Amino acid sequence: MELLMPGLGLIFWMTIAFGLVVYILKKFAWKPILLMLQERERQLVKSQSDARRIEMEMTQLSQLRARKLAEGEKLVEQMTIEAHSKAEAILEEAREKSREEARIIISRADETVEAFKKEAMQEIRAQISSLSIDMAEKILEDEFSDRDRNTHYVDMLLDKLVLN
Amino acid sequence: MTNYLHTFETAKANAAVILLNQGGMIFHALICRKFVHTCFGGALLVGLLLVIFPGQGLGSTHLVQVATGEEAIGMAARGELDPEMVKEHAFDARTIIVDHVLDTYDWHLFDVGQRSFSIPLPMILFYEGKLYLFSSSRFEHGYAAHRGFRIATEGHLKGRAIRVLSDGITPDPEASYIWDLSITRNVLAVFLSSAILCLVLAGVGRRYRRCNVYTIPKGFPALLEPFIIFVRDQIALMAIWPRHYLQFLPYLLTVFFFIFFNNLLGLLPIFPGGSNVTGNISVTFVLAMFTFFTTHWFANRTYWQHMFNMPGVPMFLKFPIPILPVIEVAGALIKPFVLMIRLMANITAGHMVILSLTSLIFVLGTVSIYMGYAISPLTVVFLIFLNFLKILVAFLQAYIFTLFSAFFFGMAVPETHP
Numbered sequence: 001m002e003l004l005m006p007g008l009g010l011i012f013w014m015t016i017a018f019g020l021v022v023y024i025l026k027k028f029a030w031k032p033i034l035l036m037l038q039e040r041e042r043q044l045v046k047s048q049s050d051a052r053r054i055e056m057e058m059t060q061l062s063q064l065r066a067r068k069l070a071e072g073e074k075l076v077e078q079m080t081i082e083a084h085s086k087a088e089a090i091l092e093e094a095r096e097k098s099r100e101e102a103r104i105i106i107s108r109a110d111e112t113v114e115a116f117k118k119e120a121m122q123e124i125r126a127q128i129s130s131l132s133i134d135m136a137e138k139i140l141e142d143e144f145s146d147r148d149r150n151t152h153y154v155d156m157l158l159d160k161l162v163l164n
Numbered sequence: 165m166t167n168y169l170h171t172f173e174t175a176k177a178n179a180a181v182i183l184l185n186q187g188g189m190i191f192h193a194l195i196c197r198k199f200v201h202t203c204f205g206g207a208l209l210v211g212l213l214l215v216i217f218p219g220q221g222l223g224s225t226h227l228v229q230v231a232t233g234e235e236a237i238g239m240a241a242r243g244e245l246d247p248e249m250v251k252e253h254a255f256d257a258r259t260i261i262v263d264h265v266l267d268t269y270d271w272h273l274f275d276v277g278q279r280s281f282s283i284p285l286p287m288i289l290f291y292e293g294k295l296y297l298f299s300s301s302r303f304e305h306g307y308a309a310h311r312g313f314r315i316a317t318e319g320h321l322k323g324r325a326i327r328v329l330s331d332g333i334t335p336d337p338e339a340s341y342i343w344d345l346s347i348t349r350n351v352l353a354v355f356l357s358s359a360i361l362c363l364v365l366a367g368v369g370r371r372y373r374r375c376n377v378y379t380i381p382k383g384f385p386a387l388l389e390p391f392i393i394f395v396r397d398q399i400a401l402m403a404i405w406p407r408h409y410l411q412f413l414p415y416l417l418t419v420f421f422f423i424f425f426n427n428l429l430g431l432l433p434i435f436p437g438g439s440n441v442t443g444n445i446s447v448t449f450v451l452a453m454f455t456f457f458t459t460h461w462f463a464n465r466t467y468w469q470h471m472f473n474m475p476g477v478p479m480f481l482k483f484p485i486p487i488l489p490v491i492e493v494a495g496a497l498i499k500p501f502v503l504m505i506r507l508m509a510n511i512t513a514g515h516m517v518i519l520s521l522t523s524l525i526f527v528l529g530t531v532s533i534y535m536g537y538a539i540s541p542l543t544v545v546f547l548i549f550l551n552f553l554k555i556l557v558a559f560l561q562a563y564i565f566t567l568f569s570a571f572f573f574g575m576a577v578p579e580t581h582p
Binding site for chain 2: 002003004005006007008009010011012013014015017018019020021022024025026028029030031032033034035036037039040043
């Protein structure tokens with residue numbers, strides 16, 4: 001029974017001591033500790049959300065990179081194709097040009113040949129005409145040596161003419 | 165009377181062996197359920213042994229051995245027995261155990277031979293408007309009266325200061341109430357443990373004030389932190405709405421650490437431990453009162469309304485005979501009462517079991533000295549187990565007291581229904 005008898009002195013001193021303990025610990029222990037724990041937890045949550053956000057950003061970035069890469073590839077392909085066609089066109093043009101030039105050169109050559117030909121023909125004609133004149137001269141010289149016959153011939157011609 | 169204590173103090177020296185083992189106990193904090201069962205089984209077995217053996221072992225022809233301590237003293241006082249023989253032979257485990265879980269006016273440290281060394285503590289007594297202030301050493305361990313006061317040896321005031329007649333022995337039948345504010349052993353133990361708690365925890369607090377979020381404290385604060393988080397998350401947040409829990413948290417933390425620390429300190433067999441602080445009804449009474457007054461200081465309208473005018477029940481339960489309010493008020497008073505009894509009973513029971521086990525050596529020793537020797541190793545093994553168990557109980561009782569306090573706070577500030 002004596003175990004269940006509360007003692008006045010102990011109650012009195014215990015009230016004072018425990019009250020003081022509550023006050024002191026509240027002020028000097030729990031306040032800074034709980035604050036720090038709260039702060040750290042907030043920091044933890046923040047870091048977590050930060051990490052999540054950064055991860056998301058990273059995924060976005062890598063997606064962007066992949067997209068850009070694909071775009072670049074396409075662009076390169078397109079550019080290659082374009083370059084090819086352009087080169088083709090340039091080549092074609094060059095070819096055309098050279099063909100044209102060749103044609104011009106050929107036509108010019110033709111003209112020269114023609115001119116030469118003409119000249120040659122002229123020369124030939126001149127030669128021929130001079131030759132023929134010479135020959136005709138010779139012939140005529142020869143012909144006119146026989147007077148009788150010529151006279152005779154003229155007579156005949158005159159006859160024909162008169163008849164006409 | 166004191167000589168029984170002398171015999172017992174040697175037993176206490178024996179118990180110091182246990183102290184050596186307590187260093188290793190921390191590693192066994194993760195005790196499995198099986199172990200707890202073993203311990204309970206062991207305690208029960210020892211209890212049975214205690215019940216059986218004193219009856220059998222002391223049942224010899226020698227008169228002294230038949231008599232248990234109190235009877236023997238009574239017989240000695242009546243002259244039926246030689247007091248010297250009583251001192252020599254009787255060993256009354258019950259008296260010794262009860263005496264040791266009770267509060268005392270001096271703090272016994274150790275014995276050397278027949279000399280007992282203890283710290284005398286100040287007596288502060290108000291009697292009939294007069295203040296009596298003197299050292300408890302004036303009582304000479306209960307043998308002497310001083311200025312009309314003496315330590316009672318029996319009755320419900322056993323161990324307390326009482327008024328005696330001029331012969332120095334007979335209690336004064338007409339004495340009025342003594343306002344006893346003496347610094348007893350438990351008061352000093354409370355002061356010491358409070359001082360240690362404040363110093364240590366304020367030191368921890370200072371280290372937390374200094375660090376930032378990235379420099380987490382190491383060492384002792386790191387050991388403490390899981391407990392603090394446990395009290396916050398598993399006790400306060402579990403029992404109280406998140407909107408209110410913060411105002412109760414410092415109190416809950418203090419109660420938890422105060423009880424836990426004092427429980428552990430009570431397990432130490434040497435100074436400054438060994439006092440049955442949390443097993444003292446006055447201490448648990450104050451703790452329960454703190455919880456009670458905190459509950460009702462912070463209680464909101466809904467709480468009071470539920471207490472005196474419970475909504476949703478028929479009027480005849482409340483008026484003209486207030487059945488329900490009476491039940492509610494009784495409930496509010498029973499709650500702290502249960503808190504008080506539970507903590508006190510658990511811790512005192514633990515002390516008693518440990519003391520009983522130690523007494524077993526001496527109980528058997530009175531039968532035969534060799535039996536006493538034979539039982540000693542077994543007792544020490546049991547005591548080690550029990551100390552493990554007591555560490556678990558030290559935590560458990562602190563947890564339960566804090567948890568129930570938190571539940572009462574949670575009930576005092578219910579979230580108003582929409």
